[in-house]
Amino acid sequence: MARSPEDSLKATLARVAPGTQLRDGLERILRGRTGALIVLGFDKTVDAICSGGFDIGIDFSPTRLRELAKMDGAIVCDRDAGRIIRAAVQLVPDPTIETQESGTRHRTAERVAKQTGVPVISVSQSMQIIALYIDGIRFVLEGSEPVLARANQALATLERYRSRLDQVTNSLSALEIEAMVTVRDVAVMLQRQEMVRRISEEISQYVLELGVDGRLLSLQVEELTTGLGPGSEMVVRDYMDTGSSAATLEERTATLQGLSSTELLDLGTIAGVLGFASSVDSLETTIQPKGYRLLSGIKAVPPAIANRLVDRLDGLQNLMAANIEDLMAVDGIGEQRARTVREGLSRIAETSLLDRFL
Numbered sequence: 001m002a003r004s005p006e007d008s009l010k011a012t013l014a015r016v017a018p019g020t021q022l023r024d025g026l027e028r029i030l031r032g033r034t035g036a037l038i039v040l041g042f043d044k045t046v047d048a049i050c051s052g053g054f055d056i057g058i059d060f061s062p063t064r065l066r067e068l069a070k071m072d073g074a075i076v077c078d079r080d081a082g083r084i085i086r087a088a089v090q091l092v093p094d095p096t097i098e099t100q101e102s103g104t105r106h107r108t109a110e111r112v113a114k115q116t117g118v119p120v121i122s123v124s125q126s127m128q129i130i131a132l133y134i135d136g137i138r139f140v141l142e143g144s145e146p147v148l149a150r151a152n153q154a155l156a157t158l159e160r161y162r163s164r165l166d167q168v169t170n171s172l173s174a175l176e177i178e179a180m181v182t183v184r185d186v187a188v189m190l191q192r193q194e195m196v197r198r199i200s201e202e203i204s205q206y207v208l209e210l211g212v213d214g215r216l217l218s219l220q221v222e223e224l225t226t227g228l229g230p231g232s233e234m235v236v237r238d239y240m241d242t243g244s245s246a247a248t249l250e251e252r253t254a255t256l257q258g259l260s261s262t263e264l265l266d267l268g269t270i271a272g273v274l275g276f277a278s279s280v281d282s283l284e285t286t287i288q289p290k291g292y293r294l295l296s297g298i299k300a301v302p303p304a305i306a307n308r309l310v311d312r313l314d315g316l317q318n319l320m321a322a323n324i325e326d327l328m329a330v331d332g333i334g335e336q337r338a339r340t341v342r343e344g345l346s347r348i349a350e351t352s353l354l355d356r357f358l
């Protein structure tokens with residue numbers, strides 16, 4: 001499957017992160033006040049737009065890159081920047097490809113990236129910046145300090161979002177046990193989960209960008225995201241209204257993740273993703289979960305058994321009321337497992353209510 005430009009950007013960020021040989025080479029070029037045009041990948045399409053220069057075929061090293069950058073023309077490396085394949089190459093991309101850049105080096109970089117799908121790096125001699133071109137994306141690399149400052153801000157936000165999400169999750173679990181969930185409660189839960197997901201994504205990009213300078217950050221994110229429980233997919237699955245829309249679980253999750261930040265603040269819009277009307281009245285409607293999310297918290301219930309339990313017992317309230325015999329009627333559940341499931345459900349009920357009222 002072809003990678004999205006965002007995924008390619010992430011992979012390239014990891015390749016040029018501080019601590020890598022490639023970044024060291026790029027920093028040397030910057031310090032030496034020369035520029036460079038580097039193509040990160042060599043295939044038929046790249047070959048077709050290369051003119052002149054010479055085949056070199058040597059292992060990559062920061063000093064070699066620096067020396068080769070002193071020559072006119074571009075340097076072509078393999079995808080992982082493990083080898084330098086050609087140097088002093090004139091790149092001749094299709095001149096009709098649109099580019100927003102000025103200066104032949106950067107215009108060439110953008111066009112080559114768009115035409116070949118291969119990441120291209122330009123080091124500007126006049127502006128003293130390193131830019132990555134990936135498909136239509138241009139990304140300027142910064143030093144670690146400003147990135148760390150933004151990452152720390154994002155980390156503080158994640159901490160606040162996480163604590164709010166924990167409250168909302170506990171409250172939803174208790175409301176589910178009491179059969180008092182409204183569309184609003186579910187929309188708030190999805191909103192909070194999505195906010196945590198987005199800020200975590202943002203931080204993981206900073207971690208990539210920072211390379212060795214981001215190690216501490218990555219430990220902090222890990223600590224703040226452990227024990228998050230199942231993601232929004234499980235909540236959507238519990239509550240989606242299949243009668244009003246034929247959209248699949250994956251489509252609804254993708255729509256949720258694609259909402260703009262303004263749309264995400266509107267609970268009515270989130271209710272719409274589940275298949276409910278977005279009016280104020282509809283937000284107050286009481287709904288029943290199928291029970292997938294709470295069941296996923298019981299270790300003895302693998303997903304296939306959870307599916308059968310939900311199919312058979314149809315909704316969390318019936319699940320909660322089920323006795324050992326009812327549970328044993330489900331394919332794949334023997335007496336031992338039925339007891340574990342029963343105990344698990346009772347434990348969830350107790351802890352949810354305790355969390356709510358203590």
Ligand SMILES: Nc1ncnc2c1ncn2[C@@H]1O[C@H](COP(=O)(O)OP(=O)(O)OP(=O)(O)O)[C@@H](O)[C@H]1O
Nearest residue numbers: 035072073074090091103104105106108124125126
């Ligand atoms: N099509 C190309 N193929 C290979 N190298 C190129 C190409 N276009 C520009 N370059 C390289 O970029 C160098 C600088 O070109 P130019 O001064 O036009 O670029 P610029 O965009 O103003 O760059 P900078 O921001 O570094 O000053 C050239 O000397 C050459 O080495």
